[in-house]
Amino acid sequence: MVQLNPNNPLDGGKLTIADIAEALGVSKSTVSRSISGKGRISEDTRTKVLDFIAEHDYKPNQLARGLANSKTYNIGWIVPGDSDNDALPFFQRCMMGVEEIAAAFDYDILISLVFDNDLSGLQRVINNRKVDGIILARTLLDDPNVKCLLEGEIPFVVIGSTPEKGVIQIDNDHVAACKELTSILILKGIRKLAFICGNSNHVVNQSRLKGFMDGVEAGGVKPDNSNIYMDCDTDEDIERALDEALRNKVQCIVCADDHICYTVINNLNRDGISIPGDIKVASFYNSILLDRNQPPITSLQYDPKELGMTACRTLLDYIDGQPVNEKVMLSYEVMLKGSTL
Amino acid sequence: MVQLNPNNPLDGGKLTIADIAEALGVSKSTVSRSISGKGRISEDTRTKVLDFIAEHDYKPNQLARGLANSKTYNIGWIVPGDSDNDALPFFQRCMMGVEEIAAAFDYDILISLVFDNDLSGLQRVINNRKVDGIILARTLLDDPNVKCLLEGEIPFVVIGSTPEKGVIQIDNDHVAACKELTSILILKGIRKLAFICGNSNHVVNQSRLKGFMDGVEAGGVKPDNSNIYMDCDTDEDIERALDEALRNKVQCIVCADDHICYTVINNLNRDGISIPGDIKVASFYNSILLDRNQPPITSLQYDPKELGMTACRTLLDYIDGQPVNEKVMLSYEVMLKGSTL
């Protein structure tokens, strides 16, 4: 059994600003000023203090600093707790972007998972007031999280888009991207496409649907609602959609995301249906999973880390009182690969 | 452009304990006591205060509370930032366990990513003292993170094992688990096995290797070092190991983890080598990926969420000054599936 040495609490033996002041025969404010650089101070005393600090490895107490000026130096990262495994890497890369920027400004990330119909995690973060701002990693069509954030008086940005007014949004231009890819497919002579999509309550899926439809229309192909499969949330849904699309003799399966595409490929492989010989496959999201497939899958490529970095930078600016754009659209890339040859 | 309303800082219009005290004509300490329940207080005043609080939606400032009693009510979750996509779900599920327990005790999770040879993230967390304790999500053989934590005077537990003394460890019994699965395979008549493993600097991989060797020995099979492939960090390494194992005519490929197993299966499928007909495959870690494979893969199963929950509970106990076990071993399950029939 191990037990914590009781005379070793967090502040145990830790230097405070008062200790430094006393040791150096100056006042606390002098020390504070030396550290922050705010207010006038002689170069002499400043270096004297700084030297002492370096030598004695003093670390300011962020809590106290926070209390004194109503800041926490934390930002909240709100991420869906029930996203499927294939979506995890996306959020993880986003978070890495957030953390990179946050760290550069000496901010830390407080994480909270939200589940469908369970706002408690988000509410905790807001209520506890341990963050200066919040980044919501994904948006829903009628998003209770966004509503909750709008009510809580706390700066926030969302990664994704939302119909809600006055929300700072960082997103890729999914509509344009999906339209472009779809158009290209049609230009290649593919006239009959199926679109298999997940949860239609996710804004991103709505955008992808719209992009797909726009692309179909722009390509002069009559939109065919019978080959649009929304809300394929389970693998069974996806398989059912795929089966029907195959029966309908579509030439290309366009998958809204990674997970769907992975499932589609798996099924086609299992049934000995060859890509792109028998049928072509494209995806509106790229992942390593798809890229290392044989053949690699034509897809759209976004930069999730960039998304996170931009979101964090924007939030920090906003917290800082600087004006920021209500909507930032990041770019995308169309990756034509072997699956649509 | 959107801009933050400047008269809406974090504390803007927020009620404080002093406001409540004044409104109710009592002292601050009475209010404080009513909330915390510490110290004696009459039921009357207590409900009076609580009612007021409920009605006016008062939320205590956790920062101030923390400063007053040297606590942050945060715990740090240190997770490798460069783990491959296949490992992400494991850490994510762990974290969900951590967060579940943490939330129950009104603790929040501060996240920090660590990369190989980059301790800055961890150091920031320690230095900023914004956490009461830390959970390290993975251990290395000669782990700089553990060393760093040992120096920083902060309670911590690791998920995984470490040779370092005096470290609180929560782990599955990988050695026993891997030994058991290996023994079973041998009992089924498989005499020639290959073991393909990742980074040998990860403690878990060392344990798996040991378990495998123990199992081989217990099964009365002469250990064959030529079919042990360590440090297969890239897909190319894995493929090379697989090729050699196939040339050596092993009967079963035992994969140390998800990612390796996934790559192995992919390669076998691509080359038309059938499982379990031509060769059998087993994995020392189960994932949905492997379970939905055709055929499903024989593997070990652990409960990552349980790992996280136990780690968090242990850490909280430890922070609380209660004695805790230096090492907690969680159980495992052997899942025999079609890949080793």
Added chain:
DNA sequence: TTGAAAGCGCTAACAA
């Protein structure tokens, strides 16, 4: 350029 003092919002001895 520096210091004294008040205050951030809460807790916890100590008194009453």
Added chain:
DNA sequence: TTGTTAGCGCTTTCAA
């Protein structure tokens, strides 16, 4: 049972 007071460690006016 309640109030008074001092403090947690830092920032920031205001004076000197």
